[in-house]
Amino acid sequence: MKNIFKQAVIAVGFIAAAQGALAAGDPAAGESKVAVCAACHGADGNSPAPNYPKLAGLGEKYLLKQLKDIKSGERNIAEMTGLLDALSEQDLEDIAAFFDSKPLQLAGAKPMKVLMNSGVExxxxxxxxxxxxxxxxxxxxxxxxxxxxxxxxxxxPAAYPRLSGQHAEYIEKQLRAFRAGERVNDGDQMIMRQVAQHLSDSEIKALANYISGLN
Structure with a gap:
């Protein structure tokens, strides 16, 4: 566990240094470039569908990294195949800035029980x-x-996203993807993959639900 914490601290430094050189996007310019995003993520980045993430207020640097990773193919999202191909780096920066400038609408946690591997609810x-x-x-x-x-x-500044208020279903899906090695764009330190590999299905569901209600 100490190694994971150490790697997280190192990763923060690397990410902050690498991202610090990026030019800031223009939210006003981004508003005219997000029409293709609105169908799934909402016009203001507050997706009404739990299988699509809310983008509002997640952090400009994090959003920009995800957009670049999706465009390059490092992060594979079938629904977004080809959607970003015609966009320039400035377009991506503006889109990231636009969505980060919007307030996130909280999803809210739900009271529920989960069944542990021991058989105890x-x-x-x-x-x-x-x-x-x-x-x-x-x-x-x-x-x-x-x-x-x-x-x-x-x-x-370190490009770690806001999680609070996100759809629980989406958080759960991403944790499962990191655990399975289906999502691998968490950097060379593999922070999220190392964390998720230790979590059971029930723990992931409980964690995602709790996070969705944070503010």
Missing amino acids: VDALELGEKIFRAGNPEVGAPACTGCHSPRGLGNA
Whole structure:
């Protein structure tokens, strides 16, 4: 677990240094370039569908990295195949700036129970909060707060996204993808893949649900 924490700190430094050289996008210019995004993500980045992520307020540098990764093919999202091909780097910067400038509408957590591998049902919100704030020392999973802040607001300079208020279904899908090695654009340190590999299905569901209600 200490290695994961150490790698996270190193990764923050590398990401911040690399992203610091990027020019800031223009939100006003971006508004005229997001029509293709609105169908899935909402005109203001607040997706009404839980299978599509909310983009509003996630952090400009994080959004720009995802757009670049999707365009280059490093991050594979079938629904977005070819959508960004004709866009310039400035277009991507403007789109990222536009969505980051919008307030995120909270999704909200739900009361539920999850079945642990032991066969015991536990309160999902309590379990989710425990993992988010303290991790799971038994399996070496660190707390989420180290990178994403105690309120889930992320770390914009380091390109760590805001998680709070995101659709629980989307968070769950991404954690499963990191765990399975289907999503691999978390950097050479593989921070998210190393964290997610230790989480069970029930823990992922509980964590995603809890995070969706943070503010």
